[in-house]
Amino acid sequence: MHPQALSTPSPIPESRIRRAHQRGTLETDWLHARFSFSFGDYHDPNHAHWGSLRALNDDWVAPGRGFAWHGHRDIESLTYPIHGRIHHSDSLGNDYVFGPGELHRMSAGSGVAHAEMNASDTEPERHLQIWLYPRTRGEGPACELVRIDEDSKRDRWRLIASPDGREGSVTVRQDARIFASLLSEASALHYTLEEHRLGYLHVVAGDLRVGPEQQLHAGDGLRFTHHEALSIAAASSDTEVLLFDL
Numbered sequence: 001m002h003p004q005a006l007s008t009p010s011p012i013p014e015s016r017i018r019r020a021h022q023r024g025t026l027e028t029d030w031l032h033a034r035f036s037f038s039f040g041d042y043h044d045p046n047h048a049h050w051g052s053l054r055a056l057n058d059d060w061v062a063p064g065r066g067f068a069w070h071g072h073r074d075i076e077s078l079t080y081p082i083h084g085r086i087h088h089s090d091s092l093g094n095d096y097v098f099g100p101g102e103l104h105r106m107s108a109g110s111g112v113a114h115a116e117m118n119a120s121d122t123e124p125e126r127h128l129q130i131w132l133y134p135r136t137r138g139e140g141p142a143c144e145l146v147r148i149d150e151d152s153k154r155d156r157w158r159l160i161a162s163p164d165g166r167e168g169s170v171t172v173r174q175d176a177r178i179f180a181s182l183l184s185e186a187s188a189l190h191y192t193l194e195e196h197r198l199g200y201l202h203v204v205a206g207d208l209r210v211g212p213e214q215q216l217h218a219g220d221g222l223r224f225t226h227h228e229a230l231s232i233a234a235a236s237s238d239t240e241v242l243l244f245d246l
Contacts, residue, residue, distance in 0.1 A: 012210065012211065012214065012222065012224050012228050012230075014214070016222060016223040016224060017214065017216070017220060017221070017222050017223075018036055018047065018220065018221040018222070018223070019219075019220055020034070020217065020218065020219025020220050021219075023035055023036050023058075023219070024038070024039065024042035024044065025042075026040070026041075026042065029062070030061065030062040030065035030066075031059060031060065031061055031062070031065070032059075032060040033057055033058065033059045033060070034057065034058040034219065035055070035056075035057050036055075036056040036057070036058075036202070036221050037049055037050070037053070037054065037055050037056060039055050039057060049133075050198060050200050050223055050244075050246065051176075051197075051198040051200075051244075051246035052132050052133045052174050052175075052176050052246050053130075053131075053132060053176075053200055053244055053246055054075065054131040054132060054133050055129065055130065055131035056128065056129075056130055056131075056200075056202060056221070057128065057129040057130075058126070058128055058219065059126065059127055059128070059129055060124055060125075060126050061084075061117075061118045061124065061125045061126070061127075062118065062124060063118055063120055063121050063122050063123055063124060063125075064117075064118060064120070064121040065117070065118055066086075066087075066115065066116055066117030066118045066125075067115060067116045067117070068115050068117070069113055069114070069115045070113065070114070070115070071111060071112065071113045072106070072108035072111070072112060072113075072114070073108050073109070073110065073111045073112075074108060074109065074110075074133075074134055074137045074138065075108045075131050075132070075133070075134065076105070076106075076107055076108075076131065076132040076133070076134050076172045076173055076174055077105070077106045077107075077108060077129070077130070077131055078103060078104065078105050078106075078128075078129075078130040078131075078132070078161060078170065078172070078178070079098075079103070079104040079106075079116065079127055079128075079129060079130075080103055080127055080128040080129075080130060080180075080204075080242070081098065081099045081100045081101075081102060081125075081126075081127045082100060082126040082127055082128065082204065082205075083100065083124070083125060083126040084099065084118060084119070084120055084123050084124060084125030084126060085097050085098065085099035085118075085119040085120060085125065086098055086099065086104075086116050086117070086118065086119060086125060086127060087115075087116070087117045087118070087119040088104060088114065088115070088116050088143075089114065089115050090106070090112055090113065090114035090115075090143060091112055091113040091114065091141075092112060092141060092142070092143060094143050096145065097119045098145055099119075101147060101148060101149055101150060102145060102146065102147055102148060103145070103146050103148050103160050103161070103170055104143070104144070104145050104170075105143065105144045105145075105146075105161065105170035105171070105172060106141070106142075106143045106144075107134065107139065107141060107142045107143075107172070107173055108141055109134070109137075109138065109139040109140050109141040109142070109173075110138050110139065110140060110141060111141065112141035112143075128202075128204070128242070130178075132172055132174045132176055133174065134173045134174055135173050135174045135175060136173065139173060144170050144171060146160075146168060146169065146170050147168075148160050148168075148180060150182060152168075153180045153181050153182045154181075154182050154184070155181070155182070155183055155184055155187045155189075156181060156189070157179040157180075157181055157189060157191065157243065158179060158180050158181060159177060159178075159179055160178050160179065160180050161176065161177065161178035162176075162177045162178075163175055163176070163177075175246075176244065176245065176246050177244075177245040178242060178243070178244050178245075179191075179242070179243040179245070180240070180241070180242055180243075181240070181241050181243070182238060182239070182240050183206070183208075183232075183233075183234035183238070183239040183240075183241070184234060184237060184238070185234050185235070185236055185237040185239075186233060186234060187233065187234050188231070188232065188233040188234075189231075189232055189233075190229065190230065190231050190232075191229070191230040191243060191245075192226075192229045192230070193224070193225065193226040193230075193245060194226060195226050196226060197225075197226055197245060197246060198223070198224075198225055198226075198246045199223070199224045199225065199230060199243065199244060199245055199246065200221060200222070200223055200224075200243070200244040200246065201216070201221065201222040201224070201230065201232070201241060201242070201243050201244075202220075202221045202222075202241065202242045202243075202244075203216050203217060203218050203219065203220050203221070203239070203240075203241055204218065204240040204241060204242060205218050205238065205239065205240040206218060206234060206235070206236045206237070206238055206239025206240060207234070207235035207236040207239060208220075208232055208233070208234060208235060208239055208241065209232065209233045209234075209235050210222060210230070210231070210232050211231050215235070230243075
């Protein structure tokens with residue numbers, strides 16, 4: 001892993017960009033969701049997953065509604081709040097409310113039931129739901145909640161998930177690292193993958209320039225490999241991005 005390594009960027013093919021409007025959609029009376037990868041009834045063979053990244057869903061949840069009790073097995077689930085607050089409860093006895101500036105990890109393992117509801121009866125809630133394939137199956141389930149304050153990700157790669165939980169990140173049962181950054185306008189960052197690894201960049205908010213030519217906007221995603229050194233610069237203030245090293 002070389003978060004700040006500087007090398008000559010290679011152009012990333014336009015075909016590796018997943019534009020926001022190209023994502024799968026789900027619209028119900030309480031949920032507006034956008035799927036970067038196949039999920040539920042939405043299936044796109046060209047976007048089934050990217051390495052161990054199984055799902056990246058952008059969910060808007062109506063006041064007082066949400067994902068009622070249901071079960072999972074053998075998935076690493078991360079909830080990244082963007083707006084509003086989430087009430088989480090699970091079969092392990094956890095019951096708490098969390099929101100922006102925090103990150104929740106649930107390792108479903110051998111099986112866990114949980115609910116994630118909008119904690120407000122008056123305001124909508126928005127979050128990213130991220131799933132990773134686990135490294136091994138059938139381990140005991142576990143949950144974790146950590147604080148990811150805004151200053152810690154300002155104009156830098158802030159590690160938010162890793163296999164060993166270092167630097168205050170959540171611990172995921174997969175050889176994957178996830179970084180978050182909140183960029184000031186014109187701020188630039190670089191990232192170089194180690195050999196045989198895959199990268200995925202997701203724009204949470206704002207506008208981004210990748211290399212000398214490509215433009216990314218909120219909701220866009222970009223797949224890249226170790227053959228391409230990533231170089232980004234914010235084209236608007238408070239551009240928020242997630243970077244996956246898989």
